[in-house]
Amino acid sequence: xxxxxxxxxxxxxxxxxxxxxxxxxxxxxxxxxxxxxxxxxxxxxxxxxxxxxxxxxxxxxxxxxxxxxxxxxxxxxxxxxxxxxxxxxxxxxxxxxxxxxxxxxxxxxxxxxxxxxxxxxxxxxxxxxxxxxxxxxxxxxxxxxxxxxxxxxxxxxxxxxxxxxxxxxxxxxxxxxxxxxxxxxxxxxxxxxxxxxxxxxxxxxxxxxxxxxxxxxxxxxxxxxxxxxxxxxxxxxxxxxxxxxxxxxxxxxxxxxxxxxxxxxxxxxxxxxxxxxxxxxxxxxxxxxxxxxxxxxxxxxxxxxxxxxxxxxxxxxxxxxxxxxxxxxxxxxxxxxxxxxxxxxxxxxxxxxxxxxxxxxxxxxxxxxxxxxxxxxxxxxxxxxxxxxxxxxxxx
RNA sequence: GGAGGAGUGCCGGAGCGGCCAAUCGGAGCAGACUGUAAAUCUGCCGCCUGGAAGGGCUACACAGGUUCGAAUCCUGUCUCCUCCA
Numbered sequence: 001x002x003x004x005x006x007x008x009x010x011x012x013x014x015x016x017x018x019x020x021x022x023x024x025x026x027x028x029x030x031x032x033x034x035x036x037x038x039x040x041x042x043x044x045x046x047x048x049x050x051x052x053x054x055x056x057x058x059x060x061x062x063x064x065x066x067x068x069x070x071x072x073x074x075x076x077x078x079x080x081x082x083x084x085x086x087x088x089x090x091x092x093x094x095x096x097x098x099x100x101x102x103x104x105x106x107x108x109x110x111x112x113x114x115x116x117x118x119x120x121x122x123x124x125x126x127x128x129x130x131x132x133x134x135x136x137x138x139x140x141x142x143x144x145x146x147x148x149x150x151x152x153x154x155x156x157x158x159x160x161x162x163x164x165x166x167x168x169x170x171x172x173x174x175x176x177x178x179x180x181x182x183x184x185x186x187x188x189x190x191x192x193x194x195x196x197x198x199x200x201x202x203x204x205x206x207x208x209x210x211x212x213x214x215x216x217x218x219x220x221x222x223x224x225x226x227x228x229x230x231x232x233x234x235x236x237x238x239x240x241x242x243x244x245x246x247x248x249x250x251x252x253x254x255x256x257x258x259x260x261x262x263x264x265x266x267x268x269x270x271x272x273x274x275x276x277x278x279x280x281x282x283x284x285x286x287x288x289x290x291x292x293x294x295x296x297x298x299x300x301x302x303x304x305x306x307x308x309x310x311x312x313x314x315x316x317x318x319x320x321x322x323x324x325x326x327x328x329x330x331x332x333x334x335x336x337x338x339x340x341x342x343x344x345x346x347x348x349x350x351x352x353x354x355x356x357x358x359x360x361x362x363x364x365x366x367x368x369x370x371x372x373x374x375x376x377x378x379x380x381x382x383x384x385x386x387x388x389x390x391x392x393x394x395x396x
Numbered sequence: 397g398g399a400g401g402a403g404u405g406c407c408g409g410a411g412c413g414g415c416c417a418a419u420c421g422g423a424g425c426a427g428a429c430u431g432u433a434a435a436u437c438u439g440c441c442g443c444c445u446g447g448a449a450g451g452g453c454u455a456c457a458c459a460g461g462u463u464c465g466a467a468u469c470c471u472g473u474c475u476c477c478u479c480c481a
Contacts, residue, residue, distance in 0.1 A: 234423090255431095257433095258433095315432090319432050352442090355425085358425085358439095359440095362425090363426080376447085388425075390432080
């Protein structure tokens with residue numbers, strides 16, 4: 001395999017990368033043209049991919065485009081333990097069928113970004129199903145408590161007298177063993193995975209294998225502008241989100257996030273990034289325009305050009321001009337004296353009638369474009385009800 | 397095995413016999429503003445009824461009990477945590 005050019009390597013190891021360990025080694029191998037096995041794992045308890053994951057997956061794809069091989073590991077065993085990164089709550093064990101279904105969902109999204117033809121899919125159960133107690137003891141005996149406590153979140157919890165389950169220590173060990181099993185050359189992950197990735201290196205070394213390099217990618221901040229993007233925090237933009245939805249969510253990110261989103265999720269050049277930074281400080285430039293461009297690029301990347309343009313048009317119409325969307329959900333009127341408050345609750349625009357009444361009294365409800373505060377406003381078929389900024393339902 | 401502590405609304409966390417559907421913060425929703433950004437201000441934020449005032453119901457781990465009256469006291473159960481071994 002032909003080696004990569006110094007420029008390519010520079011881009012590969014710098015753009016959208018938090019840290020590379022060991023940088024010199026990986027650089028040399030890329031230049032030399034070694035075909036590398038790139039390890040990426042996922043936990044089938046959480047099958048949905050969001051833009052935060054996309055950062056790393058794009059990096060994988062860049063490596064693939066130079067000829068390297070991705071090995072995707074389905075973490076069907078570690079899923080049962082639960083990654084201790086962050087606050088862990090004991091997770092229910094998934095049935096084999098659920099794991100399979102989740103893996104399927106995950107991969108559909110995964111291959112929107114990663115090249116399937118250069119990907120090998122492996123299941124942890126291939127090597128862990130045959131593990132017995134002796135193997136477990138052997139594996140665990142290689143590590144010490146001190147090593148585990150080197151990890152920041154373990155240490156923190158330990159200091160604060162918070163419980164750490166023994167199985168949580170197993171999580172990084174199993175993940176590390178994966179690296180041994182598939183003979184990984186480079187493992188990818190977010191910066192919060194650093195410890196786990198390093199354990200992989202150590203284990204490989206102990207076993208006499210060349211230790212993998214690791215490449216961590218920065219954590220993308222979610223739509224709230226504060227915390228890392230995550231499904232459980234509800235601040236995520238999903239790869240499987242519909243184009244309009246995706247477009248809208250991207251438009252709602254705080255301006256401060258623009259540059260980092262461009263840097264981590266698009267290929268625009270370093271120079272353009274710098275220019276954009278300047279533009280954002282210019283009074284005459286409306287950041288909304290830059291955000292629209294971003295939304296267009298991302299939707300196009302995950303869908304296609306047409307979907308992106310349609311999503312933008314949809315955004316302009318419903319959000320910016322506050323016009324009616326092309327498609328409005330319909331809900332049948334109740335036969336007997338349908339009143340506004342009942343209908344709103346029944347049509348699912350409010351969780352309960354009490355909430356429906358609250359919304360009406362707060363002036364959040366319009367019928368055919370007219371603000372209505374009468375709870376018992378009589379509805380007729382064809383009326384279009386708007387609740388809040390842009391939730392519509394048509395009576396039929 | 398022993399000692400002690402804790403379980404409150406979506407989350408955190410007050411309350412510790414009536415004034416408690418429950419202080420406060422966060423999240424969320426709505427309104428104003430606006431670039432569906434951020435920030436800010438205002439209102440709401442268990443369910444049912446009512447235009448509202450009001451009324452009713454269900455709720456403070458679970459099950460009982462004491463009391464005119466319990467999230468608050470007692471008993472039992474479950475769960476979690478800490479310390480000693």
